[in-house]
Amino acid sequence: MTDRTDFEKRTQEVLEESTGRLDGRTRSRLTQARHAALAQLEQPARIWWRSYVPAGAAAAVAVLAVVLWSGPMGPGKPPFQAANPVEDMELLADADAPDFVSDSVDLEFYEWAAGEVES
Amino acid sequence: MTAFVTLGGVYTTPVFTPNFGVGRSRDQDLMTTSRALDQFLTSVERRAFKIAQLGLRNDDDALDAVQDAMMKLVQSYSARPVDEWRPLFYRILSNGIRDMQRRRTVRGRIMAWLPVRDAEDDEEFDPIAQAPSHDAGPAKRLELDEAIGVLETAVAELPPRQQQAFLLRNFEGLDVNETASAMGCSEGSVKTHYFRALENLRAKLGEVF
Numbered sequence: 001m002t003d004r005t006d007f008e009k010r011t012q013e014v015l016e017e018s019t020g021r022l023d024g025r026t027r028s029r030l031t032q033a034r035h036a037a038l039a040q041l042e043q044p045a046r047i048w049w050r051s052y053v054p055a056g057a058a059a060a061v062a063v064l065a066v067v068l069w070s071g072p073m074g075p076g077k078p079p080f081q082a083a084n085p086v087e088d089m090e091l092l093a094d095a096d097a098p099d100f101v102s103d104s105v106d107l108e109f110y111e112w113a114a115g116e117v118e119s
Numbered sequence: 120m121t122a123f124v125t126l127g128g129v130y131t132t133p134v135f136t137p138n139f140g141v142g143r144s145r146d147q148d149l150m151t152t153s154r155a156l157d158q159f160l161t162s163v164e165r166r167a168f169k170i171a172q173l174g175l176r177n178d179d180d181a182l183d184a185v186q187d188a189m190m191k192l193v194q195s196y197s198a199r200p201v202d203e204w205r206p207l208f209y210r211i212l213s214n215g216i217r218d219m220q221r222r223r224t225v226r227g228r229i230m231a232w233l234p235v236r237d238a239e240d241d242e243e244f245d246p247i248a249q250a251p252s253h254d255a256g257p258a259k260r261l262e263l264d265e266a267i268g269v270l271e272t273a274v275a276e277l278p279p280r281q282q283q284a285f286l287l288r289n290f291e292g293l294d295v296n297e298t299a300s301a302m303g304c305s306e307g308s309v310k311t312h313y314f315r316a317l318e319n320l321r322a323k324l325g326e327v328f
Binding site for chain 1: 149152153156157160161164165166168169178182185186189190192193194197263266267270271274286289290317320321324328
């Protein structure tokens with residue numbers, strides 16, 4: 001700075017004097033702060049994609065939630081419902097219901113097939 | 120600290136590398152940068168603390184602000200040319216001080232509703248803190264004590280922008296251009312703030328100084 005007045009010089013001197021009088025605790029904490037800041041340089045370089053990991057994880061969870069909610073089990077498609085046992089019994093007991101096991105079914109064939117699988 | 124975003128507008132030139140030469144290992148480069156940063160931070164830390172202390176009127180807050188500024192400078196701007204560090208550092212510090220002042224205003228409104236607690240009760244005796252830092256003759260010391268007290272009170276009472284301009288220009292010794300970068304304003308504004316700060320201080324300190 002050029003053309004500084006006596007007032008400016010005097011105020012600067014007083015502030016410098018005040019700065020020189022900082023107590024031990026303050027000086028020590030400033031040194032610690034400086035070392036903490038410089039320690040950042042010694043840490044291994046940050047891998048760029050690591051900073052995106054939290055956001056990526058959150059996005060993945062959100063996508064998964066959407067898929068699960070609106071996918072096969074989603075509201076558009078009613079979820080699989082377990083067979084109602086009462087209806088099953090009615091169906092089996094119904095005389096007009098199709099025969100699941102009847103004379104027309106070749107039971108011997110199924111027994112032979114099962115035997116082949118086991119052997 | 121959101122205020123940093125504005126830094127991009129001031130320093131847009133992609134730069135540099137302090138002496139990152141061909142054939143040098145990364146460790147050597149890091150050591151060079153680390154040494155340069157250490158020297159720089161050592162050269163500014165006490166004045167930076169004083170500036171923060173006058174702006175915040177609280178030692179712990181001032182230390183936090185200085186540490187924050189150091190961390191951010193090293194983290195984000197260590198690759199900048201060395202001669203840009205000073206205005207950058209003070210820009211970061213100024214933003215930090217301003218943010219703290221704003222937070223304090225909000226906190227003050229909330230705390231006004233709570234019972235008052237004496238902060239002195241929390242203070243423990245710290246022998247390091249009590250260590251005398253300089254020795255001077257009693258009369259001279261008394262005179263300086265008075266001058267320091269009066270000046271610091273007057274500076275602390277300046278409007279924030281005048282205070283910044285005064286401390287950066289007259290105390291830290293930044294030129295008008297660097298001060299404008301640090302304050303995020305035009306050189307004309309710096310001159311105006313600085314002039315008004317001097318007028319204010321002269322009016323208050325005329326008899327003492």
